[in-house]
Amino acid sequence: MRRHGFTASARCLTLGLMLAWGGHATAADIHYRFITVAGNNLFYREAGDPHKPTILLLHGFPSSSHMFRDLIPELAPYFHVLAPDYLGMGNSAVPNAAPLTPLTFDALGQSMEELVRELGIKSAVIFMQDFGGPVGMRLATRNPRWVRGLVIQNTPITLDGWEPARLKAIQASVGPQTPEKRSAAQARVVLATDLFLYRHGARNPDDLNPDAWANDAFALSDPEKRRAMTDLQLDIGSNLALYPQWQAYLRKAQPTTLVVWGDGDPIFTPRGADAIKEFVPGAQIHHYNTGHFALEEEHRDIAQRIIQVFAGQ
Secondary structure: OOEEEEEOOHHHHHHHHHHOOOOOOOHHHOEEEEEEEOOEEEEEEEEOOOOOOEEEEEOOOOOOHHHHOOHHHHHOOOOEEEEEOOOOOOOOOOOOOOOOOOOOHHHHHHHHHHHHHHOOOOOEEEEEEOOHHHHHHHHHHHOHHHEEEEEEEOOOOOHHHEOHHHHHHHHHOOOOOOHHHHHHHHHHHHHHOOOHHHHOOOOOHHHOOOHHHHHHHHHOOOHHHHHHHHHHHHHHHHHHHHHHHHHHHHHHHOOOEEEEEEOOOOOEOOHHHHHHHHOOOOOEEEEEOOOOOOHHHHHHHHHHHHHHHHOOO
């Protein structure tokens, strides 16, 4: 294992001043690190006291750990916070084997397992959004004793949690790959570089920080990362096939579960949130008047709910 990193300093002064209030961590308390996982350079953000309960923040598409930039300072006084970028996304490298082997959700899940093992994490709350759901549920079902709880944000485990047209497009990509299927998946990746996923359904879209989608678009300007994301778009069908397994895990394990959901999401419907109670009756469900990236407008309220449910657990 090779691990190195740097700590935000004067370069983050402006952001630190924006985020510093009360007893919260500031940007200067967030560490930006790299670790070698399966021979690839994987980036992650780390904050808080390592002796406190760990919360693992798993981002969505087309984002990165940058989506947690406002949440991390809120959680750091109460948790040891880890927020990785998946291989092929954000500041992490595209896997070495990617030109010959398509990137899959199984590979992302395995890389997260290796990350937590290398860092010596014995248990954690898993926060999962969008792509984070398939990654986090793979991690949870393979390591059920490791899970202290789940925070589920706009990532379904039932088919009726999908917007019907998007679900149809995903289901059409299942099976033997063709140039037409790959072209359709590439189009979804290109669309993701726009601001649509951020602004659609947001309560106050004109108040959103444009750095969020600019950061995503910059990462996807790398042709290798666009290709890796196209691979993942074509592998989403593997997640749908695992829904029954994930549902069975929830029914059996009954993990402490908090669901926070942006109801204006153009991809995942509010039904996706409510369905969780069918498997975990004690789950807390909270709907928000915002979109796919609920943290952009609701990070403070969501942070408080996480703290109330999991801090000191």
